[in-house]
Amino acid sequence: xxxxxxxxxxxxxxxxxxxxxxxxxxxxxxxxxxxxxxxxxxxxxxxxxxxxxxxxxxxxxxxxxxxxxxxxxxxxxxxxxxxxxxxxxxxxxxxxxxxxxxxxxxxxxxxxxxxxxxxxxxxxxxxxxxxxxxxxxxxxxxxxxxxxxxxxxxxxxxxxxxxxxxxxxxxxxxxxxxxxxxxxxxxxxxxxxxxxxxxxxxxxxxxxxxxxxxxxxxxxxxxxxxxxxxxxxxxxxxxxxxxxxxxxxxxxxxxxxxxxxxxxxxxxxxxxxxxxxxxxxxxxxxxxxxxxxxxxxxxxxxxxxxxxxxxxxxxxxxxxxxxxxxxxxxxxxxxxxxxxxxxxxxxxxxxxxxxxxxxxxxxxxxxxxxxxxxxxxxxxxxxxxxxxxxxxxxxxxxxxxxxxxxxxxxxxxxxxxxxxxx
Numbered sequence: 001x002x003x004x005x006x007x008x009x010x011x012x013x014x015x016x017x018x019x020x021x022x023x024x025x026x027x028x029x030x031x032x033x034x035x036x037x038x039x040x041x042x043x044x045x046x047x048x049x050x051x052x053x054x055x056x057x058x059x060x061x062x063x064x065x066x067x068x069x070x071x072x073x074x075x076x077x078x079x080x081x082x083x084x085x086x087x088x089x090x091x092x093x094x095x096x097x098x099x100x101x102x103x104x105x106x107x108x109x110x111x112x113x114x115x116x117x118x119x120x121x122x123x124x125x126x127x128x129x130x131x132x133x134x135x136x137x138x139x140x141x142x143x144x145x146x147x148x149x150x151x152x153x154x155x156x157x158x159x160x161x162x163x164x165x166x167x168x169x170x171x172x173x174x175x176x177x178x179x180x181x182x183x184x185x186x187x188x189x190x191x192x193x194x195x196x197x198x199x200x201x202x203x204x205x206x207x208x209x210x211x212x213x214x215x216x217x218x219x220x221x222x223x224x225x226x227x228x229x230x231x232x233x234x235x236x237x238x239x240x241x242x243x244x245x246x247x248x249x250x251x252x253x254x255x256x257x258x259x260x261x262x263x264x265x266x267x268x269x270x271x272x273x274x275x276x277x278x279x280x281x282x283x284x285x286x287x288x289x290x291x292x293x294x295x296x297x298x299x300x301x302x303x304x305x306x307x308x309x310x311x312x313x314x315x316x317x318x319x320x321x322x323x324x325x326x327x328x329x330x331x332x333x334x335x336x337x338x339x340x341x342x343x344x345x346x347x348x349x350x351x352x353x354x355x356x357x358x359x360x361x362x363x364x365x366x367x368x369x370x371x372x373x374x375x376x377x378x379x380x381x382x383x384x385x386x387x388x389x390x391x392x393x394x395x396x397x398x399x400x401x402x403x404x405x406x407x408x409x410x411x412x413x414x415x416x417x418x419x420x421x422x
Contacts, residue, residue, distance in 0.1 A: 001046040003039060015042035017049070073108065080162050089292075090285055098148075098155040102134055116163055117173040126156070127177065150179045191360070194221065194370045198359050205353045212341040213349040215311045220364045222305040223263065224371030224389050226288065227364045231343065232269040235319045236332035238312055239264065248300050251384040259302035260309040265390075266298040267333070272343045274336070280328030282336065289392035299390045312337060 001019040008014065015036050017028045036042040077099065084092040106129055107113050111122050130149040136142050144152075157176050163169040194202075199221050206214035219230050240261045243249035252259060267284040276282055290297040303309045319335040328334040338346075346364070354361040368389065375385040385391075 001050050003042045003046050005039065015039065017042075017046055019050075073104065076163070076168070077104075079166070080159055083162055084158075090288065090290075094151065095155050095158070098152045099159060101137060102130070102152045103156050103159060106134075116160065116169045119160070120174050123175075123177050127153070127180075131180075146180050153177050153179050192362065192366045192369050193373055194362055194366055198357075198362075201357055202350075202353055202359070205356055206349065209353070210345075210349050212315075212338060213346055213353075215308075215315065216338055216341060216346050217350060217364070217367070218305070218308050218311065220367035221370065222308050223301050223303065224368045224375075225263075225265070225301060226268075226368060226390075227343075227346075228268040228272070229265055229287065230364075231272075231274060231336075231338060231346075232267065232282070232284065233263065233312075233337045234333045235316055235323060235335045235337070237263050237265060238316055238337075243300060243302070246300075248302075248384070248387050251379075251381055251387075252302060255379045255381060255384070257302070257304060257379075259304045260306050261303045261312075263301040263303065264298055265301060266295070267293045274343070276328065276334075281331060281334050284333070287390060289390065299387070301388060 001017055004016045004018060005013055006016045014030070016030070017033055019026055019028075034045065036045065080099070081092060081096050084095050088095060106126055107116075107119050107122065110129070111125070113119055113122060127149075130144070130152055132143070134144050134149070134152070136144050136148075160169065160174045160176075164171050164174070203214055203218055203221075206217055216230060219225065219233075220227070223230075238261065242259075243252070243262055265287060268287055270283040270285045274282060284293065286293050286297060287299060303312070315337040319337060319339065322328070323332060323335045350364065351361055372385055372389050372391075375388060376382065379385070
């Protein structure tokens with residue numbers, strides 16, 4: 001570890017500490033180390049800390065050992081990821097993460113198995129390792145969730161299928177690893193739902209402090225849209241009036257669902273931070289589960305709350321004024337309704353607001369579960385819910401029947417007292 005003398009803006013001197021973690025040069029944050037009056041004392045402290053950082057360095061080097069010790073896997077990995085980019089244009093980065101953080105470290109580092117033809121000998125050990133030892137990257141002491149374990153297993157299976165297509169392994173030497181049972185996967189239940197009373201309380205508090213965050217929460221609750229979909233809503237996506245005659249509009253009429261306008265979703269921001277490019281445009285990607293951006297792959301979402309529709313119109317008018325002045329260019333998709341709301345601000349504001357209430361803290365995704373549960377429970381129309389929410393598989397929608405029934409049982413237990421109402 002190296003000690004460097006640095007100066008603050010006011011001229012005061014302090015000592016900074018730099019070390020190599022096995023991958024990159026790292027400077028300790030100023031508040032992560034004591035203040036020293038002399039270089040001698042700073043160097044004494046640095047020597048004492050070197051042992052701790054050497055352990056971290058060794059762990060990282062071991063994790064990346066496959067890149068040098070098993071050099072052929074670097075090219076195989078690159079070829080596999082290029083293949084994934086074609087098949088999974090929206091999720092290949094997740095696949096790359098699971099491959100490098102869990103698959104390769106287990107088979108190449110822990111098991112020292114350089115031949116994928118022999119990996120099937122360790123499949124049960126791999127599942128046991130995932131269940132008992134595999135930890136998260138950010139929270140290195142916490143065992144990964146079952147959903148993550150199943151993502152790792154899926155990545156292993158697709159990687160082996162790729163190797164078979166490339167004639168790099170014999171089909172007789174490998175077989176698909178079974179995922180962990182669905183009962184083990186952390187799934188949402190009735191406790192994740194947001195009641196109308198809870199929504200009114202939280203939404204009311206949000207309106208007092210942050211109108212944009214309040215409208216974002218309101219949009220999530222009444223539409224069931226994903227966070228990134230709302231985050232990318234533009235003036236090109238909002239429409240007034242009724243839908244043209246189609247399956248969705250017919251279902252809404254059949255179930256007597258009133259709506260005041262609708263949203264046409266075609267894409268979402270490519271990144272959470274929603275950065276603008278030099279020309280003012282926002283880079284976008286297809287909706288989840290869709291292969292590309294286009295009219296063929298869009299989704300219609302009714303706006304069933306008059307208050308929500310009017311609040312979205314307020315944001316719409318602000319962006320229309322900017323569009324008329326061509327602030328970000330000629331494409332209406334670049335004029336997003338929630339332009340002045342950041343990802344972290346939306347999340348932190350909702351969390352802090354829940355802290356002021358009696359309710360258990362919920363996420364924006366709980367709004368999506370709530371809307372789907374309400375649709376499935378009240379209409380029993382799975383096609384309507386699947387079209388509205390944009391589920392790729394109907395099995396996902398079917399799951400909400402169970403949640404609605406559970407919610408109904410909870411409601412029955414609350415009170416048996418019956419009396420006149422005001």
